[in-house]
Structure formats: structure tokens, C-alpha cells
Amino acid sequence: MTTSTTPGETGSVTPGSAATAPADAPLDVAALRADFAILTRTVRDEKPLVYLDSGATSQRPRQVLDAERKFLETANAAVHRGAHQLAEEATDAYEDARAAIAAFVGVDVGEVVFTKNATEGVNLVAYAMSNATTAGPEMERFTLGKGDEVVITEMEHHANLVPWQQLCQRTGATLRWFGVTADGRLDLSNIDELITERTKLVAFTHQSNVLGTINPVRQIVTKAREVGALTLLDACQSVPHGPVNFHELGVDFAVFSGHKMLGPSGIGVLYGRRELLEAMPPFLTGGSMIELVKMEQTTFAPPPQRFEAGVPMTSQAVGLGAAVRYLNSIGIDNIAKHEHELTRAAVAGLSAIDGVRIIGPGIEADGDVHDRGGAVSFVVDGVHPHDVSQVLDSLGIAVRVGHHCAWPLHRALGIPSTVRASFYLYNQLSDVDALVAGVREARRFFGVSEDDAGGAGNGQAGG
């Protein structure tokens, strides 16, 4: 992990608590919360904010905000162009961030492409494959056409579904998908029928943003390799919350977003195995991504620049680098353990309420949760998710409600929408307690709790 402090870098990113925290120490949540000013505000009639929507976007610590500001106040310039001192410093800060992020996910620095978000990362690969389809035979490994297949899963976020669906429609290829079992796991029973010699690419999520399910990446990658298919991993919900090493996982591509891991919005990452990035045609073309331009012909820069056309988002990259350093200083393993405790408490606490059903893996026979992350979705019989979330909101508790950009998953599970609580390092057990109490209050308010007669209705029209 680089700790260089070139001009324009943030300098110290020591979080409030963790500078002296040994490995395996429980997080000093109270101390690190001091780094997140937003967590001290109140909402809805002076209720303390209980932020349980980090799966949608995380809050940013002061160290990330300071890093962006310091960069902009001391070193801002367009990167990879210009020879003045600011241009040098800005380029160094941008590339230092790339190095920090690459190390964080166990890949080489040249394998990290900055995109504006994870969605763009998926589209970059999808459109590169489109472009390959109209290129010469040397692009054959990326081309798609009639008879070829792309395999995804029914638990994908729309961002890892719609681009492939559209790519298949453009190219005549066929989209196929894994189903989901009743307990919220990927149904891999037909893996041999789904991933075949016809498969060109398998795109799937590391951790479901709805179910919390962590998928068996190696099993899928092994099968894909057997048939020569490429793999793309949606790591948006995994990279922020636990140790992830893309080289060890063996995936060909992976995407994740900055704003879900304490970083700025407007920046995401595409990882591509070096050899693939070197062979793949570009998606966006223009400045920065070229080697030699003539009026008749252009040759392209090597990756990652080949995939970063135009002046990139620089302070955002610096901010994401600072976020990674912040996570490192606390220890991603410590964060994972902490979130595991919160998840277990939330799943257990919610499951204990009559009429509440966890949508995703629940408490297992040993009393713990396994192979699942901190996205905890649920439904409350007789109270529509929107109404549950409104009651929680009135208590200062911010959760996500709806289909969470995974509409086909909800359709497959036969539920229109869910309430989702999601956790991060700054959450504490008292947040889980507030959530559980809030859900009980929602049942009381809407009259579906047996210990209340004055409630509102049976919610017959609810989902």
C-alpha cells in the first residue's frame, strides 16, 4: 500500500480511531463516527439520523473530503497533458490513487480503468464487445453474433442486466440466466446446461444488492474457463465491505463504484485482466486515449489510458484513493467482521418479529449467517414496504425501499418491492435495535400487530 504524500495528496488520512487499532480489534465505532459529520445531524423533528442505506450510497469521512479539497486547492490541473508543475502533481495524485485502488483489490495498476461509475464500467465492456463485432477477425474473442450466448443471473442489478440484454439485441446473441432459489441463493443446478461452448461471457454479481447473498465466484469462473467464456463480476456490494482480490478470484473483468466505499460519486472502477484490456477495442474515443492521430487513421494508447477518453474526473479519483487509505487504516477484515455482527443481529432481530420475512439468506442452523453480506431486505405482512419505510423515516431511520434496481429478482420472488437496510463500518448495534423497534412500530401503526387494536388497517392491498 502506497503511503506517498506527493504534493496534492491528502497528507494524513488517519481516521479518528483506527491509527492505533491492532488487527482483529473490534472497531471503535464511536471514534470513527466522529469522522462522518453527517451522522451527527438530526432529521424529521430532531430525530438522530440512523443511516441504514449505505448499500445505495455510503457517507464520506472528513479525510476523503479533505483530500479532494486539498487536491483542488493545491494541485488541480488536467492530468496526462501539459508539462507544468501543477500538471505533473495532478497526474501524480491521479496515478497514486490508481495504485492505491489497484492494491486494494489485488490487481496491477495498469488493470484499473477509471469510469464515471460502475454502470459505465459494465457498459464499457458491453460496447467494446459491440465495437469488436464490427472490427476485424483479430477481435473474434470479443465478438458476439447469432448462436453466441451471454449468461447472467436473475439477481442482477439492472446495471449488470440491461447492458447485456441490449448487447444481445444488437448482435443477435442470446441472453440466458441463472435462477434464484427460494432461500435467495443462486440456483447453479443447471450450470452445465447454461454455461456451454456457446457462452461468450458470464456476468454476475459478487454480492446481491437485495438478498445480500455472496455468490460462489470460483465455481462459476472455473466453469466459464472450461468453455472459454469471459467473466465479469459486479463487485459494487463486495469491495466496500470485505477483502476482495480479483486476481485470486480469477475473473476477467470486475466493476465497483467509489461512492459505495466512502469515496466520491462520479467515479467508478473497471478492472480488466491486462491481456484482455490490451486486446480489447475502446468504447469511448477522443482525447487522451490515442497514440497517433492522422486525418485518416488513429492508433490507440495502451490501457488503461485507452479506456479513459477525455479529461478524467481527477479530484474524485484522489478522493477514492483517500477512501481506500481510510479503509486500509481501519482494516477491511475488521470492517467485514463488524458488519457480520450487525448483519447477524439485524437478520435475527427482524426474523423474530411476527409477519416479517427476510428476503435472502436467513439465520442458519448454527445461529449465524453465512455467505451473505450486510444488505438485509425484508417484507412485513400487511404493510407495504413504502409505508414501512415512511414509519422508519419518521423515526429518523433511513432505509431503501422499492425494487432496488433489481426488478426481475423481485418478480421471480413474487414480491413487488422490499425494505432494505444496509450497513457499513459506522453503523452500530444500537442502529440495528432502532431498526427492529421501528419495524415493530410500523406494524403497530398499521394495525397488523396483535398487541394493538387502534391501528390503521390490515393493509390488504399491500404487497
Next chain:
Amino acid sequence: MQLESMYQDIILDHYKNPHGRGLRDPYDGESFQVNPTCGDEITLRVHVDGDTITDVSYDGQGCSISQASASVLNDLVVGNTVEQAMATMNAFVELMQGRGTVEPDEEVLDDGVAFAGVAKYPARVKCALLGWMALKAALASAGVAGAAQGVEVQ
């Protein structure tokens, strides 16, 4: 408490005992509307005799606000002329888009005034308007003159 200002008893009563729910024949126009942010949906049919809306039937799934709003819509529209229904819709939309600043006219909106509290929650305004969007589209698909006029409910 803020929660009570949104969930007026009138709204909860309509939610619990919706008026005119269920799809019926005959009908002259039908519309399916969905709120893409939450997946709530409604199918709504209108039956028109001359200038008069003789039935509004609907089915769907959604939160208390969207379902109660459709029930209130049924009360406000059935038996009235298309012109009256459009005027009522405009008044309801104005109320919902007013961020809590519009004083509703009970003469026009009857139980619909209970949604004044919902107007303070921008995320829920779409819920309240889902059925009305469907009414407007269903009247248009029935070829009713004047249905295309009126304010935009999107």
C-alpha cells in the same frame, strides 16, 4: 407527529376498504401505469356514457397512499362528467404538487383533501398521482374529447 399528518384516518380507511376496486366490464378505455422507482402498479378502466363517466374500475398493487388515492378517485369521478373529472384532477394535482402550500377546496376534492399532508413528501407524491395518471390515459384511450387537456400529471 408527522406520520399522522401523512396517514390521515381518511386515507387509512380508504386503504382498508377501497371503493370500487376490481376490474369490471364493460369499459371504453384502459390504462396500465407503473411507478418505475418502486414497482407499484395500477390497471384502471373507464366506462363512459355520453359525457358522463359511469364507472371507474381498477386493480393493482401498491402502498397505502397509491391505493387510497385510487379509491378516492373512484368516489370523485364516477357519476360526473368528463369535464368535471378533469377539473377535479387538476385540483388534486395542484394540491399534490404544492409542497404543502396549497389549501385544498373540500367542495371539489372531498376526501381528497386528506392527501394535503402527503404533498409535503416529494417521494410520495407520485404514489398519490399514480391512479390519476391512469385515469387521464384511460380517458384518452377511450377517445373522450377533452381528456388530452388538463395539466400534466407526470
